Amino acid sequence: METLDHAAFLTDEAAATELLRLVTCGSVDDGKSTLIGRLLFDTKQVMADQLEHVEETSERRGDGYVNLALLTDGLRAEREQGITIDVAYRSFVTPSRRFQLADAPGHVQYTRNMVTGASTADVAVVLLDARHGVIEQTRRHTYIAAMLGIPHIVFAVNKMDLVDFDESPFRAIETELTELASRLDVRDALAIPIAALPGDNVVDPSERLSWWDGGTFLERLETIAIAGDRDAAHRRFPVQWVIRPMSDEHHDFRGYAGQVAGGEWRAGDEVVVLPSGRTTTVAAVETHDRALDVAVQGQSVVIRLADALDVARGDMLCDPADAPVVARELEAIVCWMSERPAANGARLAVKHTTRWTRAILDEVCSVLDVEKFEQVPADGLALNDLARVRLRLAGPLLVDPYSVNRQTGSFVLVDEATNETVGAGMVLSAAP
Amino acid sequence: MTSKAPLVHLSHLDVLEAEAIHIMREVAAELERPVLLFSGGKDSIVLLRLAEKAFRPGRFPFPLMHVDTGHNFPEAIEYRDRRVGELGERLVVASVQESIDRGRVVEQTGPRASRNQLQTTTLLDAMTEHGFDAAIGGARRDEERSRAKERIFSFRDDFGQWDPRAQRPELWNLYNGRIRKGEQVRVFPISNWTELDVWQYVAREELELPAIYFAHEREVFERDGMLYAASEFVERYPTEEPFSEWVRFRTVGDMSCTGGVRSRAETIAEVVGEIAATRITERGETRADDKVSEAAMEDRKRLGYF
């Protein structure tokens, strides 16, 4: 049995590979566990004795084949025991990429889990059964992926062995998926035929799918370009922490620490500090031990300003030529995550970037009927609802539409009595 | 598509590092009295580097705390004190020995005695005593399957208990750090890292590790197919004659239950290479021995398998 050569991962190139965050979704029995198991097995992440264990268990269960789905039996066991199902995070690595997989069960009532897993994903893998094609759940998963702004979707059309590896049923499904993706404004979507159980076209190309020249499932994951997904256009820097050592050595040092939410930051850039509206320029963009030429979305850095302004956590440094809205009213999509419903007029705490404020749920305008894909009128929020709401804010938030920026366009809602996180929001529009 | 400037390349280590720094700053900003757990082990050494990146040139906005079993490898304590001195930060030592002396816990006896389980009480007592409301730790999701679902901010009730159903959803990079008086949070900034990521990061950042992580000659004895350091902390059975061997250890902490492996690996690359290679032979040779396959399992999880 082959294993990965781990020493090879200590080279500079290996340390420089990118991280790809995936969320996997599919309805029960489409083969998600088998696909993940197959991916791990064929990329040699499974040890010999672990495999032996799976072989033994498969035999005991009378599966009649080596059931790779057992490698990821965490969620399965829970499902069988009827325990709360949740998002599980796992990692694996190939020589060209490091993957982090958020595995969310596919059932309707787990919308909240998929939303959670999808919030940080670069790629959504949506599984289908080739025999059934596009079903309601496929539409729902694609819809949520699109709503959460995931830039890439890979449709894994599984169980091709059960349609005799035929091209025509796949092409029919592909056409339908292409239409679905474009209707939902998904930027990049691709359907790939696979058979996870026998292992066709997952990691290794398949003779039996000789008509397919679009590459394997893993190749697709390894080559999707994600660096270009960063928001390079809108300069946003929520201040997280003020570094003021006041030591002899760093007497006048005043650095603003945070994670770049958008744009490219360089020394000399013009800056407006929101909500105060004061302007200055960037004196330096740095880390604890070096100055940076440029910092981009996702990097945790320190920014120093040319003038000593009064800047605190919760403020945002922005491009004066293109600043976000200093908002007191939001229209947003909210996914309700609590078992306790909320009615119009509910008061909630909001966390947006590094800023907290309070909000009143002015109006639930409509709730998405996930079966019909229609907005239907509603007067409250219940668990797993995806609703269009209007919120009135006690203090200003510095927001962009979610479609423009996933960091400055997102927020969570917190119940002030219990401190629980009860909702996740995506800004549609904002007003002062 | 034509892009105007070449894209900045962020590696997986860059991304994981930025995420961990963000988390540390959130804890510092949202909790009143956080503390960073520092054992001298490699995961907590990584945490220290991340704290430097998060807060320098300022001081750390929290002290460090070592939950000291009293059964330490001398190399680990020497490393701890030197590193804390270099950083100029405050160290709180929570001592298991003191918990024993005060009657908070009962020391196990006999050759198989270990202080591993006693640490929890010492930690909880120290958190209460110092009024800490958040403990930043180096646990990772790849260590155990059950951890795959644990949150980065993991909430404990007044009794320090974790209720898997009362955990908060975590979306985007928004962490909700609100708690009531008496409640506590465990925060795991390197939750998403694997064993391999940690080694890669140690190599990239050129972090020094305590010498026990690399092969060295030491007095050991054999028990259940594992090698343990011979020390005053472990009672040996009469048949357990100590002998000299080249070994390395995978964790620091309680000397009485940390098994070593025969090794000549003196660099990170050699250690990682060895971990990958040994497990194949280990399997064939010592399957009958539970203890060893358990250790093999542990190594495997650490390396990013699951």
Ligand SMILES: Nc1nc2c(ncn2[C@@H]2O[C@H](COP(=O)(O)OP(=O)(O)O)[C@@H](O)[C@H]2O)c(=O)[nH]1
């Ligand atoms: N014939 C065939 N069966 C498959 C394939 N992939 C999965 N299955 C089977 O479909 C059933 C459900 O798979 P599983 O991975 O458990 O689905 P999950 O519920 O989505 O995790 C199992 O009996 C699998 O063996 C495939 O490519 N071909």
